Structures are given as structure tokens and as C-alpha cells.
Amino acid sequence: MGQTSQFCTFSLDQLLFGVDLQTVQEVIRELPMTPVPLAPTVVAGIMNLRGQLVTALNLRRQLDMAPGPAGVTPMNVVVRSQDGAVSLLVDQIGDVVEVDEASFERTPETLQGKIRTMILGVHKLDTRLLHVLDVEKACQVGEAVETAAAR
Amino acid sequence: MDDIVKDFLIESAENLDRLDQELVRLETDPTSKDLLASIFRTIHTIKGSCGFLGFARLEKVAHVGESLLSRLRDGDLDLTEDMTSGLLEMVDAVRHMLADIQATSEDGVNDYPELQERLKVLLQGGSGAQPAAKKGKAAKAAADHAEPAGDSQGVQSSAPEVVIEVKAQAVVAQSPVLHASAPQAREKIAEQGNEVAAKSAPRPDAGQASASGTEAREAVADTVRIGVNLLDRLMNLVGELVLARNQLMQFSQRSSDGGLQMVSQRMNLIAAELQEQVMKTRMQPIGNIWSKFPRTVRDLAHSCGKQIQLEMEGQDTELDRTIIEAIKDPLTHLVRNSVDHGVEPPEARELAGKKAAGRLRLHAYHEGGQVNIEISDDGAGLNVDRIRKKAIERGLITAEQASRLAEVEVFNLIFLPGFSTAETITNVSGRGVGMDVVKTNVEKIGGMVDVTSKAGMGTTVRVKIPLTLAIIPALIVTCRSERFAIPQVGLTELVRLEADEVAKGIEMVHGVPVHRLRGRLLPLVYLSKELQLDTDGPDSARKDQAVNIAVLQADDRRFGLVVDEINDSEEIVVKPLRRQLKAVKTFAGSTIMGDGKVALILDVLGIAQRASVVTEAREHGLGEEDEGSSRDAALEKRRYLLFEGPGGSRMAMPLDTLARLEELPATDVEKAGKQWVAQYRGDILPLINLEFALEERRRTRSEVKLRPTESESPLQVLVCNHQGRSVGLVVEQILDIIEDSAEMKYPASRPGVLYSTVINERVTELIDIPAILHTAGFGAGDGKTALAKSAEAAN
Numbered sequence: 001m002g003q004t005s006q007f008c009t010f011s012l013d014q015l016l017f018g019v020d021l022q023t024v025q026e027v028i029r030e031l032p033m034t035p036v037p038l039a040p041t042v043v044a045g046i047m048n049l050r051g052q053l054v055t056a057l058n059l060r061r062q063l064d065m066a067p068g069p070a071g072v073t074p075m076n077v078v079v080r081s082q083d084g085a086v087s088l089l090v091d092q093i094g095d096v097v098e099v100d101e102a103s104f105e106r107t108p109e110t111l112q113g114k115i116r117t118m119i120l121g122v123h124k125l126d127t128r129l130l131h132v133l134d135v136e137k138a139c140q141v142g143e144a145v146e147t148a149a150a151r
Numbered sequence: 152m153d154d155i156v157k158d159f160l161i162e163s164a165e166n167l168d169r170l171d172q173e174l175v176r177l178e179t180d181p182t183s184k185d186l187l188a189s190i191f192r193t194i195h196t197i198k199g200s201c202g203f204l205g206f207a208r209l210e211k212v213a214h215v216g217e218s219l220l221s222r223l224r225d226g227d228l229d230l231t232e233d234m235t236s237g238l239l240e241m242v243d244a245v246r247h248m249l250a251d252i253q254a255t256s257e258d259g260v261n262d263y264p265e266l267q268e269r270l271k272v273l274l275q276g277g278s279g280a281q282p283a284a285k286k287g288k289a290a291k292a293a294a295d296h297a298e299p300a301g302d303s304q305g306v307q308s309s310a311p312e313v314v315i316e317v318k319a320q321a322v323v324a325q326s327p328v329l330h331a332s333a334p335q336a337r338e339k340i341a342e343q344g345n346e347v348a349a350k351s352a353p354r355p356d357a358g359q360a361s362a363s364g365t366e367a368r369e370a371v372a373d374t375v376r377i378g379v380n381l382l383d384r385l386m387n388l389v390g391e392l393v394l395a396r397n398q399l400m401q402f403s404q405r406s407s408d409g410g411l412q413m414v415s416q417r418m419n420l421i422a423a424e425l426q427e428q429v430m431k432t433r434m435q436p437i438g439n440i441w442s443k444f445p446r447t448v449r450d451l452a453h454s455c456g457k458q459i460q461l462e463m464e465g466q467d468t469e470l471d472r473t474i475i476e477a478i479k480d481p482l483t484h485l486v487r488n489s490v491d492h493g494v495e496p497p498e499a500r501e502l503a504g505k506k507a508a509g510r511l512r513l514h515a516y517h518e519g520g521q522v523n524i525e526i527s528d529d530g531a532g533l534n535v536d537r538i539r540k541k542a543i544e545r546g547l548i549t550a551e552q553a554s555r556l557a558e559v560e561v562f563n564l565i566f567l568p569g570f571s572t573a574e575t576i577t578n579v580s581g582r583g584v585g586m587d588v589v590k591t592n593v594e595k596i597g598g599m600v601d602v603t604s605k606a607g608m609g610t611t612v613r614v615k616i617p618l619t620l621a622i623i624p625a626l627i628v629t630c631r632s633e634r635f636a637i638p639q640v641g642l643t644e645l646v647r648l649e650a651d652e653v654a655k656g657i658e659m660v661h662g663v664p665v666h667r668l669r670g671r672l673l674p675l676v677y678l679s680k681e682l683q684l685d686t687d688g689p690d691s692a693r694k695d696q697a698v699n700i701a702v703l704q705a706d707d708r709r710f711g712l713v714v715d716e717i718n719d720s721e722e723i724v725v726k727p728l729r730r731q732l733k734a735v736k737t738f739a740g741s742t743i744m745g746d747g748k749v750a751l752i753l754d755v756l757g758i759a760q761r762a763s764v765v766t767e768a769r770e771h772g773l774g775e776e777d778e779g780s781s782r783d784a785a786l787e788k789r790r791y792l793l794f795e796g797p798g799g800s801r802m803a804m805p806l807d808t809l810a811r812l813e814e815l816p817a818t819d820v821e822k823a824g825k826q827w828v829a830q831y832r833g834d835i836l837p838l839i840n841l842e843f844a845l846e847e848r849r850r851t852r853s854e855v856k857l858r859p860t861e862s863e864s865p866l867q868v869l870v871c872n873h874q875g876r877s878v879g880l881v882v883e884q885i886l887d888i889i890e891d892s893a894e895m896k897y898p899a900s901r902p903g904v905l906y907s908t909v910i911n912e913r914v915t916e917l918i919d920i921p922a923i924l925h926t927a928g929f930g931a932g933d934g935k936t937a938l939a940k941s942a943e944a945a946n
Contacts, residue, residue: 032747032748032749034633034741034748034749034750034751035633036732036735036738036751037633037682037683037684037737037751038682038683038735038737039731039732039735040731040734043731043732045749046732046741046749046751047749048743048747048748048749050391051387051388051390051391051394051743052387053726053729053741053743053749055729055731055732057731083729083730083731084729086729086731139731140731141730141731141732141734
């Protein structure tokens, strides 16, 4: 086995995603959220995480996915980005998995849309594919993301 | 980098700042033994540490300075201006080398041979200089050859002894320079001339020889250096503690357990006290940034050939460190400005009968929860004519506008972007970046700048800034079950309209809601609408409910913000919004409420802009007082008075043609000949009813009913100064003052109108005042030629 890396996994709309374990600050259940009127729709709100203000982003919206089923309270994956802590709202939390670098492949060219810009590639797990999220890109909101896409 | 080097850098930076100040002070009081001694010790400390840490170049430079200082202190030489300059240069050189050390851990490659040479020449300037100079050189040579490692061992081995000796000073003595407080040691070191502390450390009398117990040191003896991050973190934790306390209090109130209540009560007090104290740790005296000014002023004054005496008052006025940082540059700029432009050269001052040395005074003081900082000089004052001329030259205003500006308004022109009166561009100022930047920077932190000046007497710039940005008093309001905080600064009053008053209290100006507040129209902005909080359509269901209006001040405009509920006034801790939300201009930040939930802080100006109460172009406009009377050249924005003319039509006139708005009781109207007039400010004010002037102009003049109104309601009168006379135009209703470029012009549909345009998305007629006055038959006699002329000019 070659180089390995650890990912914190979660699911979104049946897909398995992973973020580098190093960037994850913590995973928490629902916290009271304050919506921000007029903010980009991706922003779900601001929460108070023990005195630290954390912007929560709706990852489904960020990835241009359909809204989640009603009645399911999303989980918060709090990641450390360049702009401080950001919470990504996901459907369900999975395990921490350790994968071999060798199983990594770049995103296929045929994958288009907003999701392409936010995914670094996939790891081929035994039974399914692990989508590796680009944390910095996923934490960007509004224009910044669009310029990145244009590039 | 070694911790030891880091400590050395920090300490040296402080020492150098003190050196700057002391040297400048020494210049005014060249015989002060205390000052000289203190300066000598400071340099000595730096030099000693350098030798110990192995920065030979730095040590060499410091050493030459020290030699000179020692001779000065011993009274062998008298301080000259050259010496001060040389010593200050040496301080600069040391500063450069320290920067090099910070960057590369080496003390650079430059050992400043010229500076060393110059200082040496100065050193030999006095009589009998030779032996001492030689001694200095010998000491230097010794320093050059000394083994740094050996020294350091020596110092360390003797260190414990010193600690015992000086006790409290040990806290400050972070760099292992020896400090001892024995006063006689000072004498001893004087005799020993240039012997270096570090060198003498291995000697038996080390503790005494390296005496450096200064007053300043003793003053800071009980302080500890703490990282800002740690303070911020403490602050956050205290915030959390306060929240937990609040929850505990709620909990204990429900409980009947006396013990719990007592404990929570104590907890309450302790938390409050703790919060206050932690808050204080972030406060810094403004003297921290002022301390650089004596040097700045001295150097500048020298390069401008001026003599300036700097006075500072209120150095210990405390401000939050973020604010201190933010006002550093603006203040420095203002001080430089005063030196460069404010104070005249000595000859000019003497001609004007003033003392040759100008005075520059900095004064900081608390007032009404804010800090005022005044920078005043006793120079020539602002030259009103020159500012006018420059502003016209630079195309900031037109000549016509300039002639109309009052003195205060002219002063405020200096805050316009691109303004500078300096005839020549010096390295000090005159590059056209200046006061506007000062103004924007100060406004950014919620402050204000204004300037007053008296010809021949001087200029005062007053900067008003809030104490802290971290904690502000705010009003908490609720709108659609969300809480928002409105900073108290922008809040002027609260108005509540009970359910049965709503229908009467809120009127519509063509669909735009307004409230009549003490006779003036207050445009209303619905928070729920602006923030798009209404998911189920506009608030038709709320018609029968009481309305809460928070009257807010954005820029110079007032508006009423309609919210669902007004809760309470609280001190809130401001937390900035993350970058993801920076684009949302309606919020200034967020805060954590007592229940742990986050509430957003409304940005009053942002809301006002969103609701078009003020236009976004304000940043390009002039300051508050003079916005009405000038226009921004780049955008051709102009301010108009909007009013309701005959038949409810929307009309406008440029604000600069207006002298005043008045409300006259109908009973005041009298008739003089054919002219309706009113007594007004001890004069007779002819009144023209706009309705008749516009609509009825086909009638012959004798038929024109100039009777302004039949009704008994007060008249809304626009008083215009025309050709040196006041004329009152009677209109239906005064609506608003707006700023607009009026770029779309449609030909007039009727006489008395210059053109139609779209202002605030409404078709508005711009009235032609000269034409109306002419039509109304006003001034048909003597004023006619003048009127005709101005009518031509207007067309």
C-alpha cells in the first residue's frame, strides 16, 4: 500500500463525499441558525459555535443539487477554510475512511456544471466512489466561485 | 528565530521610539542631565544586547552614538542641532538594522561608514575631545575583538544576582541585559566612559557597572507582555461566560432553591466585572501613537525650515486597539499637514507679529461616549480664496458654485478627492491624496472629521471617533420573528403609532409611505420589505396593528424604519461578518444575544441606500454641511428639492437656488398693491403661487390671482434669493431632497418649466425660476433687466 490519506465522509443526495480530515474542525448536530436576508442563497445562516460565529452553507445548493427531503435535519460539518470556520450542511455523516492515493482519479471530463469546480476528483472505494470535495472552493460564495468556474 | 532575539527586537523597537522622543525633548532642554542619562542608558542597553547576541555591525553603529552621548552627558560637549540630527540618524540606522535582523536574522551588510564618520567628527568637535575619543575607540576595539560566547556566559552567570538585586525589574528584563538600580553606579559608569556593559559583565563589579535603572523602566516594572490573539480569545471566552451566566440566571429565577439563586447572583456580578476588566485590556492610550509625533514634527519642521513646538494633552485617553490602529495614519497625515501647510515659516510669522516658533497642539478628550482629537496650529489659517480658486482649477466645483459657498463650506472642500492647495509638490504633501483619505478612513470606523479655521489665527481639525468598535450600544428590534440590532449612533428617536393612528399617521406620496414628524415628512422604509422577509406577500394583514418606527440618520438624511417590535437597548459585542457575507451591504456585522442566538446588526447607511433614501454616490460627494451647494464634477450629481406642485405633479428645483424652506400661517399673508406679500425676517417677502404662475400664465397680469391660497392651512414656501432679493414660491407640499444626475432631459411641456426628467424613477418637472418670477410679474420695474439677464443665463 502506498501513501494513504484520511477523509471524513458524508452523503448528499445518495452520493458519497469526503473532505480531508485535516481540514475538519468538528461535526455537530443542528444548532440554532440565524438566516441572513439578502445573502446569496447558498448561505443557510450564521450559527454561534461556542462564541465563534460560523457561516453555514447549504452544500446542496452550492453543488446545484435539488433541495433535500423535508423533515430531515441536516448535519454540520465544520471545516477550517482560509476565511475561518465554515459549516457545510450535509444530509448524513459517514465514517472516517482511509484511502490509498493510488485509487484517486481526476474528475472525468464529462462531468459538467458547478459540481465540477468543487470536486478535486474521486477515490475508487470497493463498492462506491468517494467524491473529494475542494474545501476552499466549497466555502466560497457568490462571485468568487463564478470567477473560479470561468477560469 | 530565537526567542531571545525576538525579545531583543521588541524591546529595542520600544527603546528606539523612546529615544526619538527623548532626543527631540533634549533639543529644547539641552542641559537636562536626566534626559541625557536616560538616552545614554537606552543606547547603552541596545549596544550591550547587540554585543551579547553577536550583531557586531549594529553594535558598532550604536557604539559611536554612545560615545558622543557619553561626552554630552559628562558636559564635555554642548548639544548642537547637528548632533541631534546625527543621533537621530543613528537611531534610524539602528532601526534599519533591526528590521534586517527581523527579516534575515543578520544585521545587514551596511555598517553606515558615513554616519559613523560624521558622529566621530562631532565627537571631536569639543575641546579636549581627544582622550575620551581614544578611550571610546579603545572600547570599541575591545568590543570588536571580544568573544560573544564568552560574554554571554559571563552575563548569564551573573544574571541571578542581578535579579535578586532589582526584583520587580526582572519582569521587564527579558533580554539578558544587566540592569541594576544602584544610583552610584551611574556615576561610576560616567567615569568609566565607554566601557560596555556586556564587556564588563565578567568583571567582579559587573552588577554595578551595568546599571541601567531608569524611571521609565520602573514605571513598567509590573507589566507583562501579552499577545493580542490571547486577549481576543479571552474576550470571546468572557462573552461565552456571560451567555452561560444569562442562561443560569433565567434558570435560577424559575427555581426556588435559595442557594442556587445566591450562587447565580454572585456569578452574575463576577461575570460582569470580569467582562469589564477584559474589555479594558484591549484599551490603549492614544499616547502610543502620538509618541512618534515629536520626531515626525521635528524632522518635518527642519526640512521645511520652520520652528514648531509640539504640545500634547490627553495622551492617556484610552481607545480600543483596533481604533488606535485605524486612526494612526489619518492622524499622522493631519499632523504632517499642519506642519507643512498650517504653520508659516518664521519670517512670515514674525511679520504677522507672532512668535517665530509655531505651535502645534494635539488634544484628546472624552466627550459623550466618544473621543475627540483636536489637531490645532497657530498658523495662517485656511485661505478661503485660495481653496476656492484651487477647487475651481481642479474642476471640483464651478466658479458660480464657489462664489455661493459659505466659509465653512469652503473649508470642507479640502476633504474632496484630488484637492490640494500646495503650490509645489513637496515630499511632505501636495500630491492630492490626503484629506479625502483621512475623511474616508475616519468615517470607516464610524468617526467624523471637521475643520475650523480663522485667518491669521490658525486651523483646528477635529476628529471624533467612537471609543471602541467591539462593543456598541444598540437597539434590538424584531421583524418577522428575527431579531436585528440597530447601532445607537444612527438612531435619533422612536415613534409608535397606535393602531387607530396608523391610517392618519402614514400618508402616501404617490405610493411612497411617509410620516409627518413634527411637521416634516419622514420617508418610511419597511424593514420586512427591504430584507424580503415577507414570504406571504406584503403586510396587508398588519394594517390594523400599531406601527413602530425607528427614526434613523444616514448621512445627513433621516428616515423611519418600520419594524414589528422594539425590544430593548443593549450593549452588544460586534463580530464582523465573514467574507462570504461581506457583499451583503445591509448588515454591519453580527452579535450573539443573551440566549446564545446570533442577531444581525443593521448597517443604517446600507439600508438607506437599498431603500434609495440616500444614493450610493454619497462617497463622492461633499461633507454633510455642503452637499447641498455643490456638485461632484465627475458624476455631475446635483441635489434637488422635490416638491409637489399644482395638481399633485412632482416638481424639482436645484437645491442651490434655494435659500430656505418656510411654513407661513395663511393669516400672515398681506397684500401690497397687486402683490401678495408676507412679513418675513423683518422684511417684506413677495409671494408667488406656483399654481397661478404656471397654469394661468395666459391670463393678463392684472387677472392673475396672486392670492396664494384660500385655505387656512399654513403655506409651504420656498424662499429663493434672486438678484439679491428674496422671493417666496408657494407650493403644495415639500417632499424631499434628493441627489440625482438628471441625465435624461425631455423638453418642457409647459412654460415655466426648464425640462422634465426622471428623478427617483418618477417623472419630475424642473422649474425655471427666473421665468416664473418674470411671468408672475415680480420685479417688473427695477429688477426687470436683471431678471431678463438671469433668464438668459439660465437658458
